[in-house]
Amino acid sequence: MKNNISLLVLLFICLSLNAQSYKFETVIDLETTDVISQGNTGTCWSFSTSSFLESEIIRITGKKIDLSEMYTVRNTYPKKAWNYIMRQGKTQFSDGGLAHDVLNSVKDHGLVPAFAFTGLEENATRHNHSEMLTVLRGLLNTYTKDVKKPLSPKWKQVTESVLDIYLGKNVETFNYEGVQYTPQSFLEFTKINPDDYVSLTSFSHQPFYTSFILNIPDNFSNGSFYNIPIEEMIKVANNALKKGYTIALDCDVSESTFTANPGMAIIPEDGNVDLKDLTEIVAEKEITQAYRQQEFENFNTTDDHLMHITGLVKDQNGNIYYKVKNSWGKNSERVANNGFIYMSEAYFKLKMISITLNKNVLDKKYHKILN
Structure with missing residues (x-):
């Protein structure tokens, strides 16, 4: 009996030693x-891409500038409204968007620091667009409900008035560190060139090494994406981070294995894994191009959320994860890792919709495609 007990104790100790919970070590932290x-x-499209541009400004100039996400939102809504009106209401009108919408706004309207345009109503400390979106949608539907009648020329003016009420009137000049700027002159000050950025994707329903308009609901502006195989996408992302360039990320976060607490995103072989109960490192699925395509076409992978990749970490077994900056805050019981998510390569390969990065970091073999 004593021998049996000793064997059980030894077995328990061995299992406990092998069942290690995740421990992460920094590899790259930009x-x-x-x-x-x-x-x-x-x-999220504006928060993530603004964060991406903030890191680009740090990389280029060494200056840490808090950009106004809402200035971009304010200048993108009229474009969304135009798209909805011209399609006679036969398309989506929402608060969603993509990284290229920020770059389009930057090119057309420049940049401003956060304090110059907060987008907050008086005494508010937290953004809430639910009422504004309802009002805008109802307003635009009023103009599109009877397309047999001539469209009132006042729709643009009325739309702008609603945006002025909820987000504020567009800023024309402001002072930053004792100097007066316009949004365009401030853009010049940041050294950001919107034409330096490119969006990449990886789907086999279109030829690789060509560009195409990605048919997802939030692509209201019909942005084009350069299509490369998923294994090359991993190399592109890792190479960019190693060279000191961060990445804007569009991906699906609807999986139960994506959670802000404990701040991880993985694709376990065992579909019943609960991240909150993890006591050991679990094996992940092998992700192929075909499986990725299948999950996109059956809507298991959808365009949910944009974030910002700022580095790499590894677990104690040497597995690599992307350090992903989220926009759900950091001072909450529901948020771990100070608001960052550690995303495995398997999750990235399966659930990434697209990435946006500085095209100058790409290998020369892609330059002909981009041109």
């Missing part, structure tokens, strides 16, 4: 601004 919350809005 500089970025603080994690903030997008509040009750669907404007």
